Amino acid sequence: MAGSTTKTVYDIFQSMEFGPAPTSSTSTAQAWLDHHSYALGLFIDGKFVRPADRKSRSLLDSKGASMCSIVCAEDDDISQCASSAVNGFKVWSSMNCHQRAKVLLKLVSILGLHGKCVSELCELCEASCSPSTLVRLLQYYSSWAQLRDTLMTNWKPLGVVVVVVSDDSSLFTLFLKVFPALAMGNSVIIVPGHCTAPPALLLAQLFMGAGLPAGAFNVLTGTDVSLGAKVAQNPSISYVTYSGNKQDAVNLRKATAGMGVPVSVSPCIGATCPFIIFESADIDSAVDEVIEAAFKKKKEIHWVLFVQESVLDRVVACFKLRMVRMKCVGLQSTADRVLVDAAVKEAQQQGAMLIQACTAPPSGALYPPTLLWRTAPASPCVVSPSPGPLLPLMTFRSNTEAVTLGNHSPHGLAASIWTEDLTLALETAQSLSVGSVWVNSHSVRDPCLPVSGYKGSGTCTDGGQEGLYQFLHPSSSSSPSLPRSSPLPMDYTKFGTGASPVIIPDESDSASAPKSYLHFVGGKACKSVSGCSVAVQQPGGGGVLAYCPDGGRKDVRNAVEAAIKVQPAWIKKSLSARAQSLNSLAKGLEANSQDIAASVCVQTGLSMDKAEKELELSIARLSDWAAYCDKIQGATLPMPQSGSALSFPEALGVVGIILPDKNPILSLVTLLGAAVATGNAVIMVPSEKYPLPALVFIQVLLASDLPAGLVNIISGRKDQLTVALANHSVIKAIWYWGSAEGCQYLQYTCISPLKTLRLSCQNDDDDEGKDWTQSHPSLLEETWRNAVQWKSVWIPTA
Structure with a gap:
């Protein structure tokens, strides 16, 4: 018909315009609000x-x-x-x-x-x-x-x-x-x-x-x-x-x-999540989905688009076609418009190019969908994105580079991967430090999918x-690890900054002088960086029993550097190889049981029979963790949609452990075994009251086949080392047994970056607190679950 403005299917397909939105009614909700006089109570x-x-x-x-x-x-x-x-x-x-x-x-x-x-x-x-x-x-x-x-x-x-x-x-x-x-x-x-x-x-x-x-x-x-x-x-x-x-x-x-x-x-x-398009992807589908995800009026997360260089021109051409005649998106307020304008201007000054659906209005709470092409990884619109329909785009050449860019964000919430190569998809999914990975899809949420917040995206698992x-x-746990109390008045800047106790040389014969022990950092026994030592007193307030190194921030730094070098390779080791290493450690503990039992006896004042009993339990506990290595793994999940959902546990990374006073060797191997069996590297701080069993255990570690740097032991003043662990950005989790002040300090401090905390307020009475001699399945499972985070991968099918 002459003069008709009716569009054909072909016209609509070329422009990919959205049809008119159906009108909606809110009469039922308004009637409920009216029933409550538009004033809702508690x-x-x-x-x-x-x-x-x-x-x-x-x-x-x-x-x-x-x-x-x-x-x-x-x-x-x-x-x-x-x-x-x-x-x-x-x-x-x-x-x-x-x-x-x-x-x-x-x-x-x-x-x-x-x-x-x-x-x-x-x-x-x-x-x-x-x-x-x-x-x-x-x-x-x-x-x-x-x-x-x-x-x-x-x-x-x-x-x-x-x-x-x-x-x-x-x-x-x-x-x-x-x-x-x-x-x-x-x-x-x-x-x-x-x-x-x-x-x-x-x-x-x-x-x-x-x-x-x-x-x-x-x-x-x-x-x-x-x-x-x-x-x-x-x-x-x-x-x-x-x-x-x-x-x-x-x-x-x-x-x-x-x-x-x-x-x-x-x-x-507000988390920043990567949207990765490989050259093997269905480009048209990927572009349609990223437009839907990134240009919503209200969105919980911000997307950053990474495109393989070989298909960049195709992707940009698809964007130009799909964004034609797209309408402006409403912002929350005019103040958000100011932030968006500033982000776009700064990105352009750094070399970014704009692809916009239409011309931005001069003012008001509206802004057109905008692709910021050739954005730098350090650009503010990538690192701290502003509200609004902005999508930064960066390129990569190889899978390794894509993973590096995807992990550049301080958040670890989710990622979307687009490729027809399933092997590439799974390899990339495992390498990304995020809790959810969606293959050829995005924003798939279902309660059966367990998701942990990686990095700054959370300290718990939901789903x-x-x-x-x-x-x-x-049910076997008798009391909470943190008793209820009122916050203590604390100056957080002064916690752990007390001066080291002065050690005065005595005139005793060198042959009868107290023994000096060493740290264990990077697979080697060594002195503290400061060169200072702490005197270990005999039970009952006697004389000096021994000297142990007084560790500090630089010792923790060296231990973390050693741990992050070896931990990625430890994760890639087969589960049977991990189990073999832990079984070997148990054998080494058994071979040195007399020396370690003697140190427990001398340090804590226990009888030799009780010390030997603790060593027997410790050897059995290490064997338990060796058996755990390949027994509890992920699973496929029953999703209501057509596709495959996978979940699997992953290591936290580097874990700092401040050990309790009670059962000094049994608690050490219990926590060490759980962390190492699940793929973590550990930095352990022995009990300040009873450090000798842990320092004697170093001899077992020296003879073990654990990679150098996977396990590090640093002795010294607990509060000082707690501060050093809390303020190190690489450490992902801290397990702490100590004072109420230490628990409060960690809760207040470990927020940027966010750390997973397992805290237990330890009293002076050794008879209180966790019973480490129990081998109840739920207690071991609780320890194991504290050492992992969960990742889910969703792969749709036709």
Whole structure:
């Protein structure tokens, strides 16, 4: 027809324009808000509560209009909520597994009835979570609720769990922690962000209709994430877990330092993730998917595109074609527009070229999708990307270079790999330091996929069976490793800076003088860099028993350098070779058992019979870890989509271990064996009170076939070495047995870069604390799980 503007299929295909968006209605959600007078209260003890004289916070909808208000909880509300959660835990945990599973499954049918209201409310709040996603979460975790006692024997729930998310987190991120906590029998208090508060309150109401006991699920709202720290102060809280942006994670970790409550964080918002296109990829599909991922109006992560040089021209040509007539993307505010303009201008000054869908408007909270071509790896738009639809593009030549560029980010959340070569895909996936890898796809999320935060992206694992263990503890464990307390008044800059004790030479005969011991660094026995020593006193306050080196920051630096050289090769060794090395170490320990038993006896004052018994247990424990090497590995996972999902444990990297006073040789081989069997390198600090057994153990290490630098032992003052380990950026995890001040210092300090912490407050009474002589399966499994992080790989099929 003459003058017709109707486009043909061919025209649409060439421009790849999106069709008109369907109009949506939010009438059901508005009716629910109207029922609550557009003023939502707290949800405590199974009902909505709106205390008088409370401040409120106004929430805006996706269009910037006022949607409703929420109450800002105060101390009395927190106390009431915690008390309710304790009672709810008693009822919920006393139910059997089948009863808890039935309640979670009933929620599925209730969501089917009220899914429209949930969906519309999420749309109003920009919480981005469909009812079908919540149903999948419920179905998956109700199955684990049913099977907990069958497949996870000898584990029990923690108690009251607090789940905190930042304002920019999604509803899926929130309930990925809530549902497993409930499934394992815990009660939950959530502190949602402003986007997730209304949907969370709606779901709390629906939970009560499913038969969840009053107090098992509670919602506290406030002005910001600082409310989570206030809730953590309550002595009834057993565990705090957080998801959101990094700054709020840092603030929460600092605010909760010294409270004696374990805190795990997953800074998943704002992470920089690599999108890698190899020459063997389907270029058209890859470009379509990266456009969809990178140019969303609201996105949790930032993508950086890496393209193999041989196909760069094809990729750029596809971008130019696909971006024609794409519309501008709305920013959160005009302030974000200023940041975007500054990032683009700076990138251009550094040599980047722009490919834009259209001309950027002169002002306002809109900006066109923009490809920043020829970006430098050190460019601010790559290292610290601004909000907005910006996609930096860099090139690489080889697989090794692609991995190096992909690992350049301080984050380790996820990566997308595009290639038709499966061998190349798997090799790249294993080399990237990220928790999730998607092959020929992106942003695939399912609760069966276990994901750990690598580097600065978290200290816990979410999803899968592995993600359940953060909400459990071994039933054989009698007491928490961190007793509840109030934060100690500390000057963190002065911790561990005390002067070394002065050693005055005596006039004794050199033949009868106390023996001097050495460090073990890089496979060699050596003195401390400072040349200083610490006197080891005899049991009962006698004279000087021996001298050990007084290690410091430079000794730790040398040990880390040796560890990072050897640890990549140790990971690549076959599992049977690792087991053989540990078995050989056990034989060496047995051959030197008399000398080490004598050192335990002399150092601790134990009888020779008890010292020999500890050595027997130590030899058996090393043999246990040798057997563990090739017994617990990853698996294929049952995804609801067509494809293959793989999960496997990986080593943390370099682990710092400050050893306890109790059972000095048994605790040493228990922790050393767990770390080394899983592929880590270790830097061990012997007990300051009983260092000699560990220093005598160096003779066993010298005769072993462990690679030089894999195990390092540095003696000295515990606080000084704790500071050195905490401030070294390469060390990925610290296992600490020591004072309450040391625990608080590590919680406050190990946030940039983020370190995984395993803390135990050690008392002067040796009869208290962890019983190292136990060989209970759950205790060994807990130690093993602390030494690994989990990676999932998703490979779709047609």
